Amino acid sequence: GADMRTEISTAAAFVSRLLRAAGGVGEEQLRCFRECLQEAMREHYRHHWFPLVPSKGSGYRCIRINHKMDPLIGKAAGTIGLSHERLFQLLPSELTLWVDPFEVSYRIGEDGSICVLYESPQPGGKAAKQLESRSSCKEEWRIGRSSPSKAYNMMTVS
Numbered sequence: 001g002a003d004m005r006t007e008i009s010t011a012a013a014f015v016s017r018l019l020r021a022a023g024g025v026g027e028e029q030l031r032c033f034r035e036c037l038q039e040a041m042r043e044h045y046r047h048h049w050f051p052l053v054p055s056k057g058s059g060y061r062c063i064r065i066n067h068k069m070d071p072l073i074g075k076a077a078g079t080i081g082l083s084h085e086r087l088f089q090l091l092p093s094e095l096t097l098w099v100d101p102f103e104v105s106y107r108i109g110e111d112g113s114i115c116v117l118y119e120s121p122q123p124g125g126k127a128a129k130q131l132e133s134r135s136s137c138k139e140e141w142r143i144g145r146s147s148p149s150k151a152y153n154m155m156t157v158s
Contacts, residue, residue: 004042004049010104010118011063011097012037015073022090029080037076041099044072054101054122063097066110 016034019025025033048057063070069077069084077087097106104118 004045004099004101006120007099007101007104007118008038008041008045011099012041014097014104014106014117015063015091018092018095019090025080025082025090029082033076033080033082036079037072040072040075045099049101051101051122054103058098058100061099063095063099065091065093065095067093 012034015037016030019033020030045057045061048060050056063072065073065088069087073087073091074084077084082090092108094109094112095106098104102120102122103116105114105116107114
């Protein structure tokens with residue numbers, strides 16, 4: 001079945017760890033936040049989870065903080081009395097979290113590197129082939145970026 005428990009709990013635990021690291025949020029609040037975020041994600045992703053085509057719906061499942069608070073994080077934070085203003089103080093101002101079947105990854109900052117939090121092989125053993133043809137929201141962000149990367153600038157220096 002379309003079980004997304006591991007991916008969702010990995011993503012929610014990651015955001016909770018960021019909050020814990022920032023300090024000022026109690027353990028009980030963090031636990032409640034994590035549970036509320038998981039519930040919000042489950043609800044949000046219910047009809048947008050396609051294990052056979054993991055990249056389908058990737059943009060819809062992408063959690064973003066970019067001068068605007070992601071509504072799922074905002075909703076969960078509201079349940080423990082954290083305002084959006086307080087969240088912006090506690091969390092990175094630029095955070096992208098991709099929650100896809102078999103993979104959860106994140107990037108902090110617009111030009112940060114993408115780090116994988118969770119990865120599991122896809123059933124069917126065709127993982128290598130699927131990964132090649134897969135276009136997820138990660139590649140689209142890279143392609144859509146207007147500023148050249150720092151590595152590119154270094155190569156053009158004569």
